[in-house]
Structures are given as structure tokens and as C-alpha cells.
Amino acid sequence: MNSSGMKFAFVVWLMWAFSVLVTGGIVTRHTNIKCEIHDQSFAEVKVCRLKVLGRGIIGANVHLHILSLPIKTTLINFSVFKKMSGYHPFLFNITADLCHYMKHPNPSNVFFYFYRALTPYINVNHTCPINYFSKQHDVILKDFVLDDKMFSIVPAPVGSYMFLIKLIANGALRATIYSYLDINVDKP
Template sequence: MKFLLLVYVFLIGKSHGYVRLTNLKCDIFDRSFVEFPECRLKVLGRGVIGANIHFKFLKLPINRMVIRFNAYRKLSGYHPFLFNVSKDLCHALKYPNRLDVLYYFYNAFSPYSNLNHTCPYNNDVYIRKCILNDRMFSKVPLPKGTYMLTVEMDDGIKNWVSTVSVYFDIDVD
């Protein structure tokens, strides 16, 4: 009886799909503000791909930064999908809101990052071995497909300085 219960729990808890990073692209518009010494995907194991990003800020301290999240779904080209949100990062980290889309993204990648305090930032920001799994998308069930998430950064004076584009596939039942 215990064996059947364990098999049942194992089969129910097992995912029948995948969520996988496919590409990562970092673009710089203002080279006097930020650099990306590292922006790449790395294979961590069989079927496990992690993202490594190193933000090197050249104008320190960072007291205000506006970020814009855009989600796109690939149909016949990438089309806007689900949300397009702009937020002041320093304010959002100081006063977290569970109803905000930034809150969910921050909680998803914070275990992989050193972005764990509010402004001012006087050091580089790292995201190391960030992997996607199907549990991250349990609160927002997305249909199967190919997606692109862009994060655009503003220096706080209405100048867009960089864009990070993350491409991923979702195939979760």
C-alpha cells in the first residue's frame, strides 16, 4: 500500500512538460552608464540551462532606476502579450506589492542574484545560474509557445540605457 501511495505521489508531482531558456541578448544604448561583461546562457546539466548576467554600472551610486517589462509571444514574429509595465525599481524594492508583476519576477530570480537591498547601489549586480522551471509559471498559466521577455533600464533621467531580452519556450501540460 505504501508503495502504491509513493508511486501515485511521484506521478502526480511529476511535470509532463518543460520550460527552457533558448536565448539571451543584452543591448547597450549608453556605454557611459552600464556594461555587460557577461551575458550568456550556460548548460548546467542535462536539459538544464542557466542564465548568467553581470551588470557593471559605471555611474555610481544608483539612486533611481526605472525599468520596463514587456512580454511578447511568437506567432508570426513576436507580438505584445499579457503586460507592458514600467516601474521605479528603487521604490518597488522598498515597498513590495504582492499584486504587482515586478514582485513575482523579483521573487523568481532573487535566489540567483545579489540584488537584495534597496537603493542606493554602489556595486555590480550579478545574476548567476538562473534557471526556469514550471513552478515559476504556476500562478500565471501561459499557453504553450515561444516567448520573449524584455527588461529595459532607464537611468532615472528619461534616458534608456540598456535592454536585456530573454527568450524561452514553454511546453507545460
């Protein structure tokens, strides 16, 4: 990491540490989720909703039924937006080759931390190519609950955020998932 990158990382860490000291910890919650299919012949949305799992516990659920196989390449574009009179880019905009990542996970890549947080809740755990119809090749995220500890590694100040996830398969944008969350918004 070069000098300017280290300075940026240090400044972000200081912002996070200050927000934790001021607010007394991190409290997160899902507020909304939307799924958009760009190519109806590629996939369909079976489920895209939040579900109350208990008092104050909200789980995200997504089920994308894949209609068009084989899938030879898959890219995931993951970006974070912060709400400030509209949503504006914030901190991350990463594109990861999921096929390569599944063969060679890299803990020094930011995508590693986001994928690791989803691992217990998602069925995406195999490499490419995906070339036969089976329910295991649908993309299923079940009861994903935000854990306040997730943001101890990836700092974020108090506010409302949108995670924008674009699924690019076989060279074309196929689906976009918009996940909205709050960090310490309701804390006094």
C-alpha cells in the same frame, strides 16, 4: 479589481488551465539571451550568455558592470512578447520603480512574482541611492534556471516567448535584456 479586469484574469486562467490539460503539464527552457547597452559610459556587459548546467538544465547568466554612479532612480520596464510570425506583445507590459519596490514590496503587483522568481539568482537586493563603487552594485544574475512551477502562477499558453527588460536609471534608458524561452514547444 474592476469587473472587466476580473473577466480578463478569468479568461487568461482558463486558457492556461486548458493548455495544461491538453499538454499534461508545463515544461520550460531558455533558448537565448542578449544584452544591449545603450549608454557605454553607464555600464558594460561582462557576461550575457546561457550555460548548460546539466542534462536539460540551462541557466541564464548576466553581469552588468556599473561604471557611472550615483544611481538615484531606477525603473524596470518588463514586457512579454509571444512569437506568432514575429514577436507580438502578450499579457504584460509593466514599469516598476525598483527603488520604491525594494523599500515596499507589494505582493499584489505582477512585478512581485517575477522579482521573487529571480531573487535566489540575482544580487539586486538593496534600495537607492547607490553611490559608491563596489562589485556588489554590479547587476549579477547567476545560473537562473526556469522552474516549471513559475508558470503555475503566471499562466502562458504553449509557444515561444521573449521577455524584454529595460533598465532605466537616472531618467535614461541604459540597457535592454532580451530573454527568450519556450513553453511546452517540444512536448508531443
